[in-house]
Amino acid sequence: MDVVVDAIRQVWKARQGASVTALDGVSHRFRSGRFSCVLGPSGCGKSTLAQIIGGLEQATSGRVEIRDPNAANGPVRSGAASVMVWQNQNLFPWRTVIDNVAFGLQMRGVGKRERHERAAALLATVGLQGFERHYPVQLSGGMRQRVALARALIMEKPVLLMDEPFGALDAQTKIVMQEELLRIFEQTHKTIIFVTHAIDEAILLGDEVIVMTSRPGRIKEVIEVNLPRPRHLEMVNTPEFGALFDRAFHLIRDEVRRAMAEQSAAIRGAA
């Protein structure tokens, strides 16, 4: 599925009639079957962009179009072709692991036996066999993120939206999860839109890295990542990776500096 965002603008109403522009004229075509990373400093509106694409937020203006590039029919309803993986997982604490994964199927009216069978199969592929009856609170952060991934994959949506899914994980767990995600991507060739603030993660995973400016969020530059697939962690040490990292780093450094200066000005102003 191609995901086209066109002139997306998102304005929040702030206190005393003031308003904050989170996204300003964001246009991009996320091509079908590609892994696109949206990279930006915190507060640049990249999570908002993911939620707008997922139909979970209404943009102030602009257009999202999701359509099959090979089919003649028109775009699908926003949200119908995508599913989100959240940074804080948003697992339902009162549901066991298997019932969390089966949630989407249950909402569709799939019977208990079938949905549990399919959920168990997916849990096995993400390495969580034997944890079906646990509650999320009993799992580690990495395991919870696997549950969240399985809960999204079971929906079998062509577009996977990932909002800093590994942002809260420790460094080692993060590496393992990245490898797992690469494996899943290379097997399923879903269209993945992956929001992150980690430069190395964006380059290691993505076919392209969309660098955002700090608030208001605009697209600063799109970096094509021509590293071969399958990707693995060793590629971090290649000169190609280093060159890409350098480029992204210089783009993002200015934005982070600008964002920090604005933040300290705002704090000073408030004090």
Add this chain to the structure above:
Amino acid sequence: MSKERIAPAVFEKVLPALIVVAFLGAWQLLVSLRGIQPVYLPAPSAIVLAMIQMAADGSLFVNLGITLLRIFSGFLLATVTGISLGLIMGMSRLFQRIIDPWIAALYPLPKIALIPLLVIWLGTGESYKILISAITAFFPIVMSTYAGVCQVDRGLMKAAQDLGASRRQVQFNVVIPAAMPTIFAGLQLGMGVTIIMVIAAEMIGGSTQGGMGYVLINAGQILETETVFAALVVLALMGAAIMKLQEWIGNRLVPWSHSR
């Protein structure tokens, strides 16, 4: 664990029980040595004797049964009305706007002050006792249900929506279960005040309908202090048993918040 480690652990468990026994022994000794009148302070042995007597003639079980029946009737009434109204308030903004001033006005009123009015309207029969306890328990239940629904994590609701849940499905599969721990806390508060109000209503109300509150007030009036103490002990045990039962039900109903 070494032997030196086990000894203090055992000591830690035995000591509180020993202190209780010592306290009762001292009480018994004090009463018999100083010759204190049983009307003021009966000896623990006399209280136990009074309890045995009440159990033997059956009055203990009859009165306790009547009181428990009233408690559970009042509590059930408050639970059904409180949870339904709290859920509706949490899910409909309009309804919340309509109900809110009523609750805000009635909540601070000490519910026990309604007894004279209810007695005028209903007499001192069962309906008055059940209603006064239900009214009292209704407020903590409705408020915690409403608060529980309002505090539901928006992220969970969004995630459910993203996974294809309709508005109604979000309410039944996310809002209500997410609010369960808060609702249950309200039920526990509600049960506490129900017990208080039933006993108080039994004291102020009827003389022929029985109940532990009546046993207490009657024994007090004829200066049967042993019976007063015996009734207090029974009420304390009853309260503890109800609390344990609630805890047990809570653990079964809300297992995710206890399985850390």
